[in-house]
Amino acid sequence: xxxxxxxxxxxxxxxxxxxxxxxxxxxxxxxxxxxxxxxxxxxxxxxxxxxxxxxxxxxxxxxxxxxxxxxxxxxxxxxxxxxxxxxxxxxxxxxxxxxxxxxxxxxxxxxxxxxxxxxxxxxxxxxxxxxxxxxxxxxxxxxxxxxxxxxxxxx
Amino acid sequence: xxxxxxxxxxxxxxxxxxxxxxxxxxxxxxxxxxxxxxxxxxxxxxxxxxxxxxxxxxxxxxxxxxxxxxxxxxxxxxxxxxxxxxxxxxxxxxxxxxxxxxxxxxxxxxxxxxxxxxxxxxxxxxxxxxxxxxxxxxxxxxxxxxxxxxxxxxxxxxxxxxxxxxxxxxxxxxxxxxxxxxxxxxxxxxxxxxxxxxxxxxxxxxxxxxxxxxxxxxxxxxxxxxxxxxxxxxxxxxxxxxxxxxxxxxxxxxxxxxxxxxxxxxxxxxxxxxxxxxxxxxxxxxxxxxxxxxxxxxxxxxxxxxxxxxxxxxxxxxxxxxxxxxxxxxxxxxxxxxxxxxxxxxxxxxxxxxxxxxxxxxxxxxxxxxxxxxxxxxxxxxxxxxxxxxxxxxxxxxxxxxxxxxxxxxxxxxxxxxxxxxxxxxxxxxxxxxxxxxxxxxxxxxxxxxxxxxxxxxxxxxxxxxxxxxxxxxxxxxxxxxxxxxxxxxxxxxxxxxxxxxxxxxxxxxxxxxxxxxxxxxxxxxxxxxxxxxxxxxxxxxxxxxxxxxxxxxxxx
Numbered sequence: 001x002x003x004x005x006x007x008x009x010x011x012x013x014x015x016x017x018x019x020x021x022x023x024x025x026x027x028x029x030x031x032x033x034x035x036x037x038x039x040x041x042x043x044x045x046x047x048x049x050x051x052x053x054x055x056x057x058x059x060x061x062x063x064x065x066x067x068x069x070x071x072x073x074x075x076x077x078x079x080x081x082x083x084x085x086x087x088x089x090x091x092x093x094x095x096x097x098x099x100x101x102x103x104x105x106x107x108x109x110x111x112x113x114x115x116x117x118x119x120x121x122x123x124x125x126x127x128x129x130x131x132x133x134x135x136x137x138x139x140x141x142x143x144x145x146x147x148x149x150x151x152x153x154x155x
Numbered sequence: 156x157x158x159x160x161x162x163x164x165x166x167x168x169x170x171x172x173x174x175x176x177x178x179x180x181x182x183x184x185x186x187x188x189x190x191x192x193x194x195x196x197x198x199x200x201x202x203x204x205x206x207x208x209x210x211x212x213x214x215x216x217x218x219x220x221x222x223x224x225x226x227x228x229x230x231x232x233x234x235x236x237x238x239x240x241x242x243x244x245x246x247x248x249x250x251x252x253x254x255x256x257x258x259x260x261x262x263x264x265x266x267x268x269x270x271x272x273x274x275x276x277x278x279x280x281x282x283x284x285x286x287x288x289x290x291x292x293x294x295x296x297x298x299x300x301x302x303x304x305x306x307x308x309x310x311x312x313x314x315x316x317x318x319x320x321x322x323x324x325x326x327x328x329x330x331x332x333x334x335x336x337x338x339x340x341x342x343x344x345x346x347x348x349x350x351x352x353x354x355x356x357x358x359x360x361x362x363x364x365x366x367x368x369x370x371x372x373x374x375x376x377x378x379x380x381x382x383x384x385x386x387x388x389x390x391x392x393x394x395x396x397x398x399x400x401x402x403x404x405x406x407x408x409x410x411x412x413x414x415x416x417x418x419x420x421x422x423x424x425x426x427x428x429x430x431x432x433x434x435x436x437x438x439x440x441x442x443x444x445x446x447x448x449x450x451x452x453x454x455x456x457x458x459x460x461x462x463x464x465x466x467x468x469x470x471x472x473x474x475x476x477x478x479x480x481x482x483x484x485x486x487x488x489x490x491x492x493x494x495x496x497x498x499x500x501x502x503x504x505x506x507x508x509x510x511x512x513x514x515x516x517x518x519x520x521x522x523x524x525x526x527x528x529x530x531x532x533x534x535x536x537x538x539x540x541x542x543x544x545x546x547x548x549x550x551x552x553x554x555x556x557x558x559x560x561x562x563x564x565x566x567x568x569x570x571x572x573x574x575x576x577x578x579x580x581x582x583x584x585x586x587x588x589x590x591x592x593x594x595x596x597x598x599x600x601x602x603x604x605x606x607x608x609x610x611x612x613x614x615x616x617x618x619x620x621x622x623x624x625x626x627x628x629x630x631x632x633x634x635x636x637x638x639x640x641x642x643x644x645x646x647x648x649x650x651x652x653x654x655x656x657x658x659x660x661x662x663x664x665x666x667x668x669x670x671x672x673x674x675x676x677x678x679x680x681x682x683x684x685x686x687x688x689x690x691x692x693x694x695x696x697x698x699x700x701x702x703x704x705x706x707x708x709x710x711x712x
Binding site: 017024030036038043099108110112114136 | 218220286288292294295375376377380416419439440441442443444445446447450451454455458459461462465466468469470473519522523524525527528529531532533600601603604605606607608609611612614615616617669699702703704705706707709711712
C-alpha cells in the first residue's frame with residue numbers, strides 16, 4: 001500500500017522512538033541486570049510455613065553489608081514487619097504469599113513487585129540513604145489492605 | 156437482478172424514512188443502559204474520590220472496596236460495551252441498509268443476556284459477596300453468582316458480535332466485489348476483537364465457577380491472572396477502536412471535510428485487531444512466573460500497538476489541516492482557527508484526540524520494563540486510564556451521542572443543547588485534568604491505587620501525598636456535575652428534543668485518497684494472523700504456568 005510522503009517520515013520517526021525505547025529497555029535489563037522481578041521457583045501455597053526458607057522468616061546476614069530478607073505476605077501483614085539495616089546494605093528479598101495476591105512497594109526505591117501464592121518472588125536493592133522507608137502492599141488484598149504496611153530503617 | 160432491485164428499494168426506504176424504527180429502538184435501549192451505568196458509576200466514582208482524599212467516610216454496609224468494584228464494572232464493562240453495541244448496531248443499520256430481522260432479534264437476546272449479567276454482578280457486589288474489583292484476581296473468591304453474571308455479560312457480547320458478522324456477511328453476499336462501508340468495517344474489527352479478546356477471560360471464568368461452588372479445591376493463580384490480562388488490555392483497545400471509528404468517519408464530515416484515506420484507515424483497523432491481545436502482558440511486568448526474556452519480547456509486542464495509533468495521529472491532523480486550508484486558513488497554523496470550535500460534535504472528539512497525545516505517551520512509558528516498575532499499581536496508572544478511557548474514549552462517545560441519539564430518536568440537535576454540550580465538555584476536561592494530573596503526580600511519589608484513605612499510621616511519606624489527593628477530590632466533584640449534565644443531554648435528546656431529522660455523518664474520501672487493497676476484505680486471513688500472533692505471545696508463557704501448585708479460596712473482606 002502507498003503512503004503519503006509526509007506520513008512516511010512521521011511513521012519512521014515514530015517507529016524510531018519505539019525502537020529506541022526497546023533498545024534502552026533491553027540494554028538496562030540484560031547488560032545492567034535491571035530486569036523486572038521474575039521469580040520462577042514454585043511452592044505449594046498451602047504449605048508455606050513448612051517450606052524452607054519460609055518456615056523461618058527474618059533477616060539474615062549473608063556477607064559483608066549483604067542481607068537476605070525472607071518474608072511472607074498475608075492479609076494484612078508483612079512478616080517480618082520491621083527491618084533494620086546499616087546504610088549501604090545490599091538487601092535481597094525472598095518472598096511469597098500465604099493467601100491472596102499482594103504487591104510490595106518500598107516507597108522511594110525501585111522495589112515494586114507482585115507476590116503471588118505458588119511462586120517465590122525475588123528482588124534486590126542497595127539502601128544507601130539513611131531513613132525510615134515506608135513499605136506498603138500495593139495490590140488490593142481485602143478489607144484491611146490500606147493497613148498493610150511495614151518499615152525499613154536504614155541507619 | 157431481483158436482489159439488486161431489493162437493495163435499491165431498501166436504500167430508498169432508508170433515504171426517505173431515515174433510520175428503521177425497529178433498529179433505532181434497539182440502539183436507543185442499549186444507550187439508555189449505557190447512560191444509566193454512567194450515572195451510577197459516576198456517583199460511585201465521586202464517593203471514592205472524596206473518601207480517598209480523606210474528606211468522607213463510606214458506611215460499613217457499602218464500603219470503599221464495594222464502591223470501587225461497582226464503579227469499575229459499571230464504567231469499564233457496562234457503559235463502554237453497551238455504548239459500543241448500540242452505536243455499531245446503528246452504524247450497521249445505517250450503512251448496510253437496515254438490520255436483518257434475525258440480527259435484530261439477536262441484538263435483543265444479547266441485550267437480555269447482558270442485563271441478566273449486570274443484575275447478578277450488581278446484586279452480589281451490593282450484598283458484599285463480591286468485593287473483588289473488576290479484575291477479580293483469585294484466590295480471592297467471590298460468590299459463584301458473580302462469575303455467572305460475568306458469563307451472561309460475555310455471552311451477550313458474543314451474540315451481539317455474531318449478529319454483526321451475519322449482517323456483514325449478508326451484505327457482502329449481495330454486493331460482490333465491493334468494499335464494505337468503512338464504518339461497518341470498523342464494526343467488524345471491533346466485534347472480532349471482542350470475540351477473540353474475551354476467549355481468555357471466558358476460559359478463566361469457566362474454571363473459577365466450579366472452584367467458587369467448591370467442586371474444585373484449588374485454582375492456578377498466575378494462569379488465571381494471565382488469561383484475565385489477555386482480555387484486559389484488548390478491552391481497552393476495543394473502546395479505542397470504537398472511538399477512532401468516529402474520528403475517521405464522522406468527524407471529517409462534521410467539520411466539512413473529507414476522509415483522509417480509505418485504504419490507510421482499513422489498515423489501521425486490521426493492525427489494531429491483529430496486534431492487540433498480547434498487549435495485555437505488560438500488566439504483568441513485575442509478576443513472578445514469567446521469565447525475563449518473555450517480558451522483554453512482550454515489551455515489543457505491546458509497543459507495536461503504538462504504530463497504528465501513530466498513523467491515526469497523522470491522518471487526523473491531515474484532515475484538520477486540509478479542511479482548514481480549504482476554508483481559507485493561511486500560513487503555518489492559520490487552518491487551526493478555521494475549525495468549528497463552537498460545535499460540540501467536533502470540540503468533544505477533538506479534546507479526546509488531544510488527550511491521547513499525553514495518554515498514549517504515558518502508555519508507551521508504562522510498557523517499558525523499568526519504567527513500568529516505577530509506577531506499577533500506583534495512582535499513576537489510574538491517572539493514565541482516566542486520561543485515555545475517561546477523556547479519549549468517553550469524550551468521543553459523548554461526541555457521538557450528540558448526533559447519534561437525535562438521529563435515532565428522529566429529533567433535532569438544538570443550539571441550546573450544543574451550548575450545554577460545550578459547557579459539559581469543558582467541565583469534563585477540567586475535572587479530568589485535575590484528577591488525572593494529581594493521580595499521575597502522586598503516583599510517581601508512590602501512592603498506591605485501589606486503597607482507601609490511609610496515612611499508614613501517620614507515616615511522614617504518606618502524609619506528603621495528602622495535598623495531591625485534595626485535587627483528586629476537586630476533579631471528581633467537577634466530573635460529577637459533568638456526568639449529570641451529560642445524562643440530562645442524553646435523556647433530552649432521546650425523548651424531549653423537538654421532532655426533526657438529524658444526519659448520520661459519514662464523510663466521503665479525498666479525491667487523492669488511496670483506495671483500499673482487496674486483501675483488506677479477507678477477514679479469514681486477518682483472523683489467522685491474529686491467532687498466530689496470540690500464539691507467539693502466549694503459548695510458551697502459559698505452558699510454563701501450568702504446573703504451578705493451586706490455591707484454595709480466600710475471602711478477605
